[in-house]
Amino acid sequence: MSATAAPAAVKPMISIDSISKWYGPVQVLKDCTTQVTKGEVVVVCGPSGSGKSTLIKTVNALEPIQKGSITVDGIGVQAKGTNLPKLRSRVGMVFQHFELFPHLSITDNLTLGQRKVLGRSNEDARTRGLKLLDRVGLSAHAHKYPGQLSGGQQQRVAIARALSMDPIVMLFDEPTSALDPEMVGEVLDVMVNLAREGMTMMVVTHEMGFARKVANRVVFMDRGEIVEDATKDDFFDKPRSDRAQTFLSKILAH
């Protein structure tokens, strides 16, 4: 189905295999299948309520599924005996509302997971955290608290926090949609750099400029289904479904 199905030799980093999910009687994911190979950047888009945020949260089992299976780096997410905390620690996640821990300083936000999950020493965790903070351009704010930073700055810290765990893949759940417009750019810049360095990324976003710039593939969802799963160029130049065309015309109109 996918135009750029991974060569047989390359194992997919994330493999989502015909998964379905219900909230009570409402089916929110319908038989969804897609893959992300190592080094690939996949943008997931679609109208609100299409299930894209739910889909990305199933990858690290923040949302349980009722049917189908997901593997990350060959490890079954639903499989019995999978050490979920360990698996999650290798999957970085960035949330729409940042979700920095408000009672911890920026440094502590960056080191908590490293110390408690990876068992790194205070020193190592701090060094690693500060290096990443520098990378997102916020070294000067290490001692501050999340409430003292702007939204854009908080989201950059959140990205650094996820990176501090040395993840093999990064998930972004609408990372810019809670930001004031003037702050979107600084966050996207960090993400673009990350993509160019070869990070495997799955990104739920409406930022089509970002998709054009760095995405390898675009997954378009509507009403819980994956309607289109195409290369970036195919998706933007010749979308096959009416739904994707309507969506694109609306979102690119302005």
Added chain:
Amino acid sequence: MNYNWNWGVFFDPSPEGVGTYADMLLSGLLWTLATALCSWIIAFALGSIIGVMRTLPSKLANAIGTGYVELFRNIPLLVQMFLWYSVVPEILPQAWGDWLKQLPNASFYTAVVCLGFFTASRVAEQVRTGIETLARGQRMAGTALGLTTAQTYRYVLLPNAYRIILPPLTSEFLNNMKNTSVALTIGLLELTARARSMQEFSSQVFEAFTAATVIYLLISLVVVTLSGLLERRVAVPGSR
């Protein structure tokens, strides 16, 4: 009003043989404080556990937590006091019951346990509310980092929840302190009991009760002030 005021009564010797009426009230105050503090330790620890249980995904933990809160909230404190004092020693194996009954200061221990369990149900409700007030995303963020459920509570949810519920917890602490007076029914010689016996012996009703009233008001004032200081100390910079 034809009432003979005599504010000097506090310096009259008390019928106990040692000390004055003022000493008697002071001893009552100390018992009130000791009972309030000891029972608060139980209430805070147990209440936190029960409150957390009510927010866990496990149905069993939820049911136990809810059952606990309903049980201890829906029986009057005085009845609970009588149950701990008169009933529990009887329905325990006889040797334990006998041991309990001969304990020195039995009414103190009983009051501490009774108030601890009673107030725990109220603390539990506050802790639950605090955790539920936090955005669901905080739990997700902790989980996504790879923290276990226990770690998520320890490092993310509880530190925030306790900050949110500090003011209502202060009220519960004061309620617990006031409730120690119910233990006079099982013979604890706390402040109200002492004011009452002072009234009986000296017949200076209003002086005795005024003194107790002023002391309770002062305790409230001190606790509220300390709680305000604590609130400022633990306030997170940049939080609204």
Added chain:
Amino acid sequence: MFSDFDLKVILSSLPYLFGTGMVFTLTLTALAASGGIVIGTLLALMRLSGIAVLAWPAKAYVNVMRSLPLVLVIFWFYFLVPYMGQWLTGASAPISVGAFTSALVTFTLFEAAYFSEIMRAGIQAIPKGQTAAAQAIGLNYRQTMATVVLPQAFRNMLPLLLTQTIVLFQDTSLVYVISLTDFLGAASKVAQRDGRLVEMYLFAAVIYLLICIVASTLVRRLQRRIAIIR
């Protein structure tokens, strides 16, 4: 243990427990709640009046009452009410009032402090626009309060007022300290007379538990209905 649990003691004392004890408890609860809500509402209006000589005493009253243990307040009024009676009637000596009157005055005035906090929150939660609209059609302060603000506040706060009444229902057991025969007092008297503490206290606990759980379930249902209608 329970081998000698005596059910007959409970059965034979049922008429006394309920006919005398529970009737007393429920009467005291109902009267004190009604009086407490009325006085509590007045206190709330005083505090929100913006007039210092009204607001300040109301605030002091509420804060002092809420800082004191109910047991101490019961003792206070037990001795104070005769003097209050003397003052009110202009008699030459403290008049003797029954223990029930004393308890009723105590619980009414004590709970008024708690009810007033609920009503104050309720009144403050009514949008300012409501008052403005009422005044715009020419209603005066009394009319605005009586026909627009208080009915809404009372309605919104009804679940909290009822929950506080359940607390009051439990608190009435403290009349034990002035030897009145409420439900617990009755159970306690039988317990002492027959040496059956285990049976009588457990039975009293179960009855209180049942009544309070049923009552709070009803309040929760009411709360949901109010939430839906609004």
